[in-house]
Amino acid sequence: MNLGTRKLLDRSFTALGFGSIVIMGLALLVVLAPIASKGIGAIVFKGTIEHRKLLLNEFHRGDAAKIGKEEASANEYRQKVFDMLSEFDQELDGMDYEQQSKYRGNYDQVKTALRGLFGPLPGDTEPALTRFRYGQTRWDKAEEKLHDLLYEQKWDYSNPDVIAKPYDVSRAAEFEGTSLVKLFSYVEENLDKMMLPEWTVYWGFITDKSIDAHFFGGIWPEIQGTIFLAIGAMVFAFPLGVIAAVYFTEYAKDGFLTSMLRSANSTLAGVPSIVFGLFGLAFFINTLHVSHSKSVLAGSLTLAIMILPTIIRAAEEAILAVPKTYKEASLGLGSTKWNTIVTVILPAALPGILTGGVISLGRAAGETAPIIFTAAVSVGAAIGLGDVLNSPTPALSWNIYNLASEHEAAAEIRHVQYGMVLSLVTIVLLLNLSAIILRARISKKLKG
Amino acid sequence: MRRTGMVLLLLGMLIAWGGSPEAVAKGIMIDGSTTVGPISKSFAALFMKKYKVPVTVSESGSGNGAKSLINGSCDIADMSRSMKPQELAAAKAKGINPVAHVAALDGIAMVVHPSNPVRSLTKTQIADIYTGRVTNWRQVGGPNFPVVVIQRESNSGTQETFRELVLDKRKVVRSAETQASNGAVKNRVSQTRGAIGFLGLGYVDSSVKPIAVNKVMPSVATVKNNTYPLSRPLFMYTNGTPKGMVAKFIDLPKTPDGKRIIRELGFVPKY
Numbered sequence: 264m265n266l267g268t269r270k271l272l273d274r275s276f277t278a279l280g281f282g283s284i285v286i287m288g289l290a291l292l293v294v295l296a297p298i299a300s301k302g303i304g305a306i307v308f309k310g311t312i313e314h315r316k317l318l319l320n321e322f323h324r325g326d327a328a329k330i331g332k333e334e335a336s337a338n339e340y341r342q343k344v345f346d347m348l349s350e351f352d353q354e355l356d357g358m359d360y361e362q363q364s365k366y367r368g369n370y371d372q373v374k375t376a377l378r379g380l381f382g383p384l385p386g387d388t389e390p391a392l393t394r395f396r397y398g399q400t401r402w403d404k405a406e407e408k409l410h411d412l413l414y415e416q417k418w419d420y421s422n423p424d425v426i427a428k429p430y431d432v433s434r435a436a437e438f439e440g441t442s443l444v445k446l447f448s449y450v451e452e453n454l455d456k457m458m459l460p461e462w463t464v465y466w467g468f469i470t471d472k473s474i475d476a477h478f479f480g481g482i483w484p485e486i487q488g489t490i491f492l493a494i495g496a497m498v499f500a501f502p503l504g505v506i507a508a509v510y511f512t513e514y515a516k517d518g519f520l521t522s523m524l525r526s527a528n529s530t531l532a533g534v535p536s537i538v539f540g541l542f543g544l545a546f547f548i549n550t551l552h553v554s555h556s557k558s559v560l561a562g563s564l565t566l567a568i569m570i571l572p573t574i575i576r577a578a579e580e581a582i583l584a585v586p587k588t589y590k591e592a593s594l595g596l597g598s599t600k601w602n603t604i605v606t607v608i609l610p611a612a613l614p615g616i617l618t619g620g621v622i623s624l625g626r627a628a629g630e631t632a633p634i635i636f637t638a639a640v641s642v643g644a645a646i647g648l649g650d651v652l653n654s655p656t657p658a659l660s661w662n663i664y665n666l667a668s669e670h671e672a673a674a675e676i677r678h679v680q681y682g683m684v685l686s687l688v689t690i691v692l693l694l695n696l697s698a699i700i701l702r703a704r705i706s707k708k709l710k711g
Numbered sequence: 712m713r714r715t716g717m718v719l720l721l722l723g724m725l726i727a728w729g730g731s732p733e734a735v736a737k738g739i740m741i742d743g744s745t746t747v748g749p750i751s752k753s754f755a756a757l758f759m760k761k762y763k764v765p766v767t768v769s770e771s772g773s774g775n776g777a778k779s780l781i782n783g784s785c786d787i788a789d790m791s792r793s794m795k796p797q798e799l800a801a802a803k804a805k806g807i808n809p810v811a812h813v814a815a816l817d818g819i820a821m822v823v824h825p826s827n828p829v830r831s832l833t834k835t836q837i838a839d840i841y842t843g844r845v846t847n848w849r850q851v852g853g854p855n856f857p858v859v860v861i862q863r864e865s866n867s868g869t870q871e872t873f874r875e876l877v878l879d880k881r882k883v884v885r886s887a888e889t890q891a892s893n894g895a896v897k898n899r900v901s902q903t904r905g906a907i908g909f910l911g912l913g914y915v916d917s918s919v920k921p922i923a924v925n926k927v928m929p930s931v932a933t934v935k936n937n938t939y940p941l942s943r944p945l946f947m948y949t950n951g952t953p954k955g956m957v958a959k960f961i962d963l964p965k966t967p968d969g970k971r972i973i974r975e976l977g978f979v980p981k982y
Contacts, residue, residue, distance in 0.1 A: 390971070390975060391753075391757075391968055391971035391972045391975055392753055392972060392975045392976070393756070395975060416825075416917075418825055418826055418828075420828040422828075423828045423852070423853065423854065424849075424854050424855065425828075425854050425855075426824075426826045426827065426828075426854050426856055426904055427825075427826040427827070427828055428826065429825070429826070474756070475753070475756055476749070476752040476753065476756070548782075548784060549782055549784075555783070555784065556740050556742075556779070556783075556784030556785055557740075557769070557784065635771065636771070636775075639769070640767040640768060640769040641748070641752070641768055641769060641770050642751075642752045642755055642756075642766075642767065642768040643765070643766075643767035643768070644738075644759065644765045644767075654738070654765075654767070655740070655767050655769070665770065668891065668892050668894050668895045668898070669745050669748065669770055669891075669892040669893070669894045669895070670894055671748075671749045671893070671894065671913060671914055671976070672916075673894050673898070674918065
């Protein structure tokens, strides 16, 4: 091959490699940037007076006197809306039946939209569910609800042969000629005075428990559950994995049994995670009865089995990478085999072993399928260290799925979902980072 | 130093293994139907506030709820259908005695995309759609648009009840899409123009359009007076007659607070 072609090939190869790295980085950015920006929106957002009221009533946080004052000023403006409602109520009473029924349905929709904004209206009975006891706690949501109040979405069904198109109808127009018509422009103009939006940094999102199935409050029980499960998995899997790796590298003789064990290990690494979940349910809970039902313990054990192959593999590679001369020198000085392994080989291999552990820890924190049947619940209190043996726990990975698909009001609580995703990503990154730092310090100590 | 660390780790393992699993006051564990889920979750919040007893709720489907109760791994099984004979037999073999309690009433609402002009279908038409005899909305008086059939997975109690009430145990057409929860069905229907699916009444909101079945709209009133053809009770199963805190929980649907919660969630109180 002549020099020119070779250079060209070289360069194009470099360009290809570089290009793929750039594409990967961009893809990561495309995924992570919205997660980060929307996830932060769960903590930093424009909170309304309703949010401050909620924090005061449910978590006893905030300055009661100041909030009371704000509430009074917001109520001053809201009172006009309520007055307009009662004025229209009277007007409605004066109408004949036909006119009444013409307005009744639309009027109920208006009231529902107002309840969405301000919480219960005067004269309503106190709602049982927390979600109906407060108005919109977030300004962005309040603006959405305002649109629902001002416009009704209708579908054009005039031609039954085609799929209909949506169009907005101004509600004000529906009430043309009645006293209610002025309500719409009034609410639109004075919404900020009635909701008092204010930039809020709500750290409670991380440290509070959730209220009313994640409608309000935070995600602490989920974060705690995730950490318990991940650490628990490591407690079981890491020592077992290292011991197995030592056996494979130092003690096992090459033979049929060893090669069987090795291939079993590789196969285990490729088993789909839901299989581990079902296995955990059948083996740990129904056969061994490690706990009465789902529990952190059962979940940790299942996750441990799942990450074991990765840990064994990584530890094996790390041990094999330790130079033979270390071992020979130690044995030559009269040390026993066990002593050599514990004092020479394992410390030298530790950075590599930790790398495997780190990767597995991240995986254990993020896995959903293995904990569905063994540990995760969609609602539960935060548990203490003493409860891990027999209490199930909510966990981020499962609750993200649950909130995004199964929750009856998934569309209303998108910010909680994004907040949870960001928390999970952050936890995994932090776990990885701390282990990388630990590894760096250990290898520095070994060299020095 | 390092060796003591390893030893400690192993010790920790041993303690974790050997630790007595009784200890701590046990809470109430609930597993099962995703349709009953919202009721259970709200009851749990009320219960935890009132009695300070921890309640955990898992939503893994009616079938899994039944299995959990049979294996003794939950105190209450939420189910959106009644237990099948084979489940009762399995329970008997394990010495479990499932007792049904009606938590609320529900209607299985047939929902379509809001752009769909179809307002009403008969039970036979719905059966024809789900068995694949009708593949275009034109055949049931709608626009010329292919039907996207959406069903639930086999573990779902809603799916079983639907099959029983509408399909007469006939098979659902193979091209039907399967979604794992009420929420997922709602989501899919609200985004797919030709779609039809079914939901528990409490899940219906403005993103989908409920249609009348045999000219009866699904609503609290029509479910309560049993004129809506796809009405059903929602159950909470316990092992034997419940006692103590579990009994208190089971009785919630009869209390004023319980009834209000059920109504606010969009389901129908029975009592």
